[in-house]
Amino acid sequence: MLLEGKRILVTGVLNDASIAFSVARRAQEEGAEVVLTSFGRATSLTRRAARRLPVEPPVVELDVTDDAHLDALAGRVGGELHGVLHAIGFAPESCLGGGFLTAPWDDVAVALRVSAYSLKALAVACRPLLGRGASIVGLDFDNSAQAWPVYDWMGVAKAAFESTARYLARDLGPHGIRVNLVAAGPVRTIAARSIPGFERFEDVWSDRAPLGWDVKDPGPVANACVALLSDLFPATTGEIVHVDGGFHAVGA
16 A cells, blocks of 8 residues: 555545545555644534544644644644645635735735645644655645636735745755645635636636546545655655646647
C-alpha cells in the first residue's frame, strides 16, 4: 500500500462530497493513519463526515487565521507527520461573481490570508512534526496564466497560493520536505457551489477537456494527492500537477 505506516494531516473536510474527504478516504485505503482539522461551527460537519470514513479519525481544532491555533497545532496533533493536505480556501461574497473592481481591501485581505498565506502558516505549524521525505500537497485551481470568469479575487489568491508553494519548496527542500499542488478541474463541492456562476465552469469543462470531466467525481484528484503524499515522487517539488481532463492544455 502506498501510504503504509504514514500519518497524514488532512484539512478542509466539510462533508463526504469534499475533495479532502476523498483524499482522506483514499489515504486510509492505502494504509495511512489520518488526522482531520476543523474549527467553529464547521466542526460538527467534519465530525459527521469523519464517521463515514473507513476508520473514524480524530479531529483537531485549527483556524489558520488564529495564531494561537497554529502555535498549538503540533502539540494537538503530536507524534510524527509524513504528509499534510492543504484544502483551505475562502473569499467573502464581495470578492467573487463579478466583484473584482468593487471588492474592498478588507475582504480581499481575508481571501488572501485564508486562501494563500495559510499554506505557509500551515507548513510552519506542522514543521516540528515533519521529517525528511515528508510531503505537503495543496489543492489548487490553476490561475498561473489566465483570468477566469466570476473567480475574481479568489483567482488572485490562487495565483499567490501557487507562488507561495514554490517559495516553500525552495525553503523546505533542504530539509527533505516536498511541496506540490494538484490543480483540479471543477468539482461540485460546498465551496464550489458558493461561487456565483460556478455552473459556467461545469458547462464548458466536459466539452473542452480531451479526456472529458465529471464534476461529481473527486476520485481522480484524490488519487493524485495520495500519489504525491507517497514516496513515488521523491525528487518532485514546486510542481503543479493538473488533474483536469487535459483542459489546461488545449485552446478554444
